[in-house]
Amino acid sequence: MNRQAQAVVLLLLGGAVLKASLTDMYLRYVKEGLQPFLIGSAILLIAVAVMTLVHDLRPARRTAGAAVDRSAEEDHDHGHDHGHGGKGHHEPRVGWLLILPVLGLLLVAPPALGSYAAGQAGTALGSQPLSDYPPLPEGDPVRIGVLDYASRAIFDKGVSLGDRRVQLTGFVATGANGEPILARMILSCCAADGRPIKLGLAGDPPTGLAPDTWVDVVGRYSDRIAKDPVNDEEIPYLEVESWRQVDPPKQPYE
Amino acid sequence: MFGDRIGSVEVLAGLLILLVVFRGPVADAISGPRLQTWTTVFVSVMVQAVPFLVFGVVLSAVIAVFVPRTFWAKALPKHPALAVPVASCAGVILPGCECGAVPIAGSLIRRGVTPAAALAFLLAAPAINPIVLTATAVAFPQNPEMVVGRGVASLIVAMLMGWLWLRLGRADWIRLPHRPDLDGLSKGRAFFSAVRHDVVHAGGFLVLGAMAAACINVLVPERWLQTLADNPILSVLALAVLAVLLSICSEADAFVAASLSQFSLTARLTFLVVGPMVDLKLISMQAGVFGRRFAFRFAPATFAVAVLVAVGVGAVVF
Numbered sequence: 001m002n003r004q005a006q007a008v009v010l011l012l013l014g015g016a017v018l019k020a021s022l023t024d025m026y027l028r029y030v031k032e033g034l035q036p037f038l039i040g041s042a043i044l045l046i047a048v049a050v051m052t053l054v055h056d057l058r059p060a061r062r063t064a065g066a067a068v069d070r071s072a073e074e075d076h077d078h079g080h081d082h083g084h085g086g087k088g089h090h091e092p093r094v095g096w097l098l099i100l101p102v103l104g105l106l107l108v109a110p111p112a113l114g115s116y117a118a119g120q121a122g123t124a125l126g127s128q129p130l131s132d133y134p135p136l137p138e139g140d141p142v143r144i145g146v147l148d149y150a151s152r153a154i155f156d157k158g159v160s161l162g163d164r165r166v167q168l169t170g171f172v173a174t175g176a177n178g179e180p181i182l183a184r185m186i187l188s189c190c191a192a193d194g195r196p197i198k199l200g201l202a203g204d205p206p207t208g209l210a211p212d213t214w215v216d217v218v219g220r221y222s223d224r225i226a227k228d229p230v231n232d233e234e235i236p237y238l239e240v241e242s243w244r245q246v247d248p249p250k251q252p253y254e
Numbered sequence: 255m256f257g258d259r260i261g262s263v264e265v266l267a268g269l270l271i272l273l274v275v276f277r278g279p280v281a282d283a284i285s286g287p288r289l290q291t292w293t294t295v296f297v298s299v300m301v302q303a304v305p306f307l308v309f310g311v312v313l314s315a316v317i318a319v320f321v322p323r324t325f326w327a328k329a330l331p332k333h334p335a336l337a338v339p340v341a342s343c344a345g346v347i348l349p350g351c352e353c354g355a356v357p358i359a360g361s362l363i364r365r366g367v368t369p370a371a372a373l374a375f376l377l378a379a380p381a382i383n384p385i386v387l388t389a390t391a392v393a394f395p396q397n398p399e400m401v402v403g404r405g406v407a408s409l410i411v412a413m414l415m416g417w418l419w420l421r422l423g424r425a426d427w428i429r430l431p432h433r434p435d436l437d438g439l440s441k442g443r444a445f446f447s448a449v450r451h452d453v454v455h456a457g458g459f460l461v462l463g464a465m466a467a468a469c470i471n472v473l474v475p476e477r478w479l480q481t482l483a484d485n486p487i488l489s490v491l492a493l494a495v496l497a498v499l500l501s502i503c504s505e506a507d508a509f510v511a512a513s514l515s516q517f518s519l520t521a522r523l524t525f526l527v528v529g530p531m532v533d534l535k536l537i538s539m540q541a542g543v544f545g546r547r548f549a550f551r552f553a554p555a556t557f558a559v560a561v562l563v564a565v566g567v568g569a570v571v572f
Contacts, residue, residue, distance in 0.1 A: 001262045001454070002261060002262045002263070003450070004261075004262070004263045005261070005262030005263045005265075005266050006450055006451075006454045007450065008263060008266055009266070009454065010450065010453060010454065013304075013457075017301065017304055020301065026301060028294070028298075029294070029297055029298030029301045029302065030298060030301050030302045034301075034302065034305065037305035037309075038301070038304065038305055040305065041304050041305040041307075041308035041309065042304075044308050044312065044449075045304075045308060045453065048446055048449045048450050048453065049450075051442075051446040052446060052447075052450050055443055055446065055447075093458075094455065094458030094459055094461075094462070094542060095454035095455060095457070095458045096458070097457075097458045097461035097462060098454065098457050098458055098461060099266075099269070099270075100296075100461055100465075101296075101297060101300040101301075101461065101464075103273060104293055104296060104297040104300070105297060105301070107273060107274070107277050107280065107281070108280070108281060108284060108293055108297075110284075110290055110293035110294040110297055111290065111294065112294065113291065113294055113295075114287075114291075115287075116287035116288065116290070116291050117291050117294075120291075120472075120475055120476065121476050122476050124513040188389070188393075188505075188506040188508075188509035188510070189302060189502070189503050189505055189506030189509075190298040190299060190301065190302035190503070190506070191294050191295055191298035191299075192295050192298055192299050192302070192467060192468075192471060192500070192501070192502055192503075192506075193502050193506045193507070193509060193510050195510070195513055229477075230475070230476050230477050230480070231476060231477075231479075231480060231516060232480065232516065233515075
């Protein structure tokens, strides 16, 4: 892999990351707070690529010494491509792999983690118990997060939920017995550590929806509890009054 | 490898054209839920790591180009055995995850820092920086001793590995990749040349590691872990191995450890101590930056020391 090819790969990588971080696309993969760092590093990558191309097209030949050094560098880079291929480490060849994340971002653009990942992992509620739960905000129905509802239902035994109507957004996944459940993934860093929060649906649950369909459900606290077969954690239920299909939210994770 | 008439740029251009033309079939081929999840995890590991990789590489290029060799001789104690703890504690000032630390450690060795100190820094930096310890405190609100245990155990492992390297390490195991000779170039040229080389090189190995981590993420169902959680010895080993396989960044692993609530606190501490020091993407990057002979000795040794120290510290604090 010569220097021009490296520059093109870096340009593509920087461009792909920049594109993803200037749209909402990066939110499918990482936390919102990473955005400025993504933009900064993407600009740096593009700058390095441009400077490499500029340096290559305008070789420094002001002094004889510099020109010799430059041609020596050229030889070394070529040496990687042809020379010690079999032994040691294949230095720049491994750089070809950097095309894969570029293709992943520009051509494939995979969706946020959904029902498949939710089925693979156990509900992650056990990780965040709070000591006390503040009263719900105003509103009827009051819009709260899936994680918030689940923690209040399990750790607060529904006390702070009372008889209030709550509105939750999540996607449909398949529960242990094939019935639809409501799930939302939570992230702490990137999708590699994404874990699901699962809710059972009692009352009038959404039917006939494909997994990964996003829904808005309105309902009340239910004291019914199931166990997640994956990790034996408790899955609370919601008594559903109504539901409607919605578009995937801009921020797919909680 | 492609002959002299067809250069890398032409190959690259041809490859990209083919992929754009066959975009539809390529997208269809990975539309199954399992492959799609694999792609999501792979892309997200890369996206998450890119800023840390780039800033780590830039810092290492600054070390290589702008910091004079004499600085390190003055900054670190002369005796290598004393330089190790100093370098370990210096890890506190680098709030990042492990992808950035590898090229920095490579750059330190190039600039004449004793490998033992640079390796201690490599192990300590991702594990004991303030961001990681704060994340641990947030993830374990009921167990503040987890933060202390993690900091202490990680520091001990980093120092032990540094000293172990002084006793047993051999200089010829480390084979830093050939980097274009920076002397004789202007500072600006040398800087961009170093950054370009290191991003392509370390980044390529990061891709390998991210692919491995995505495979584990998709292929190993959490259900398997459940059966191991009840046995005290197996649970420690299971989480230590899981930390290696999952390759989660050190700023997030505390939240994952907290969610593995069926495991003992000692097992989860082991997960937190091993993860930032040995994991698939780190092994891949270390093999790239320091050479395979190094990585295949250093990673297992670090793993063993980290597990033993974590269990020992766990016995004291919990």
